[in-house]
Amino acid sequence: EAAVTQSPRNKVTVTGGNVTLSCRQTNSHNYMYWYRQDTGHGLRLIHYSYGAGNLQIGDVPDGYKATRTTQEDFFLLLELASPSQTSLYFCASSDVAGNSDYTFGSGTRLLVI
Amino acid sequence: GEQVEQRPPHLSVREGDSAIIICTYTDSATAYFSWYKQEAGAGLQLLMSVLSNVDRKEEQGLTVLLNKKDKRLSLNLTAAHPGDSAVYFCAVSNMGYKLTFGTGTSLLVDP
Numbered sequence: 001e002a003a004v005t006q007s008p009r010n011k012v013t014v015t016g017g018n019v020t021l022s023c024r025q026t027n028s029h030n031y032m033y034w035y036r037q038d039t040g041h042g043l044r045l046i047h048y049s050y051g052a053g054n055l056q057i058g059d060v061p062d063g064y065k066a067t068r069t070t071q072e073d074f075f076l077l078l079e080l081a082s083p084s085q086t087s088l089y090f091c092a093s094s095d096v097a098g099n100s101d102y103t104f105g106s107g108t109r110l111l112v113i
Numbered sequence: 114g115e116q117v118e119q120r121p122p123h124l125s126v127r128e129g130d131s132a133i134i135i136c137t138y139t140d141s142a143t144a145y146f147s148w149y150k151q152e153a154g155a156g157l158q159l160l161m162s163v164l165s166n167v168d169r170k171e172e173q174g175l176t177v178l179l180n181k182k183d184k185r186l187s188l189n190l191t192a193a194h195p196g197d198s199a200v201y202f203c204a205v206s207n208m209g210y211k212l213t214f215g216t217g218t219s220l221l222v223d224p
Contacts, residue, residue: 004156033211042119042202042214043157058211090156101147102204102212104156 003027006091006105013081013112021076021108023091029103031094032074034058034066036087037107043090049074081112115140119203119215127223132190134218136203139184145206146179148188151217152199160188160201193222 004025013019025032031050035043045058047066055066063085065077078085088109092102116139126132134148147162161177163170170177176189186205190197200219204212 035214040216042117042216043204044214045211048211092157100145101159101162102149102157104149104158106154106156 004091004093004103004105006089006108008108009106010109011111013078013110015082015112017078017081017112019078019081019110021078021089021091021110023074023076023105024072025074025091025093025103026072027093027095027103028071029093029095030071031096032068033092033094033102034064034074034076035090035092036060036085037090038087046076046089078110081110083112086110086112115143115205115207115213117203117205117213117215119218121218122216123219123221125221125223126193128194129192132193132197132220132222134188134201134203134220136186136205136215137184138186138205138213140205140207141184142207143184143205144208145212146177146186147204147212148175148177149202149204150199151202157202190220193220195222195224198222 007022033048034046044060049068068074091105094100094102119136144165148160149157151157178187200217203215
């Protein structure tokens with residue numbers, strides 16, 4: 001079954017810490033996305049990619065890096081975590097951008113203390 | 114850029130009643146419309162999507178209506194049951210590079 005798998009499910013780090021969130025998709029999709037979900041804001045796009053080695057900036061990229069190492073794997077990096085990055089992070093994949101159905105992972109809850 | 118407003122933020126209905134969630138959008142070029150369901154502790158699951166050439170779509174107790182003139186999209190759960198309790202999001206696109214999401218509606222269906 002096609003899926004998007006995120007790890008870890010939960011993460012606690014200290015301010016200034018280094019965090020990597022992982023995402024793997026088995027959908028053979030071209031596009032992968034990182035979103036953050038915060039109450040009152042819905043989902044906001046951080047970064048996205050349309051293939052291995054490609055990275056595009058989303059709407060709220062500040063403080064985040066991302067890397068697409070393979071068709072399947074997309075990583076989100078917080079190199080100097082701040083409390084404002086405490087959030088629920090979702091990875092998603094789609095066959096084409098914007099106008100196709102997305103498959104979401106189960107999310108990573110990050111707490112920066 | 115595209116702005117999407119979703120209402121109500123919270124909705125409580127009794128089992129068997131209908132529940133209606135509405136999104137309004139700003140970009141007249143918006144051409145793809147979708148609804149997602151998020152159950153507690155889970156990711157978003159696609160419920161239904163339509164393109165702009167569709168005004169109404171029904172599937173398994175769900176009805177999506179699209180009013181392009183008013184730039185309004187609605188989701189109607191015609192006979193809600195407790196398993197429908199979740200957070201619902203609309204998401205739209207102008208066929209560009211991304212979906213723009215609404216802020217979510219938390220639906221509670223009382224048995």
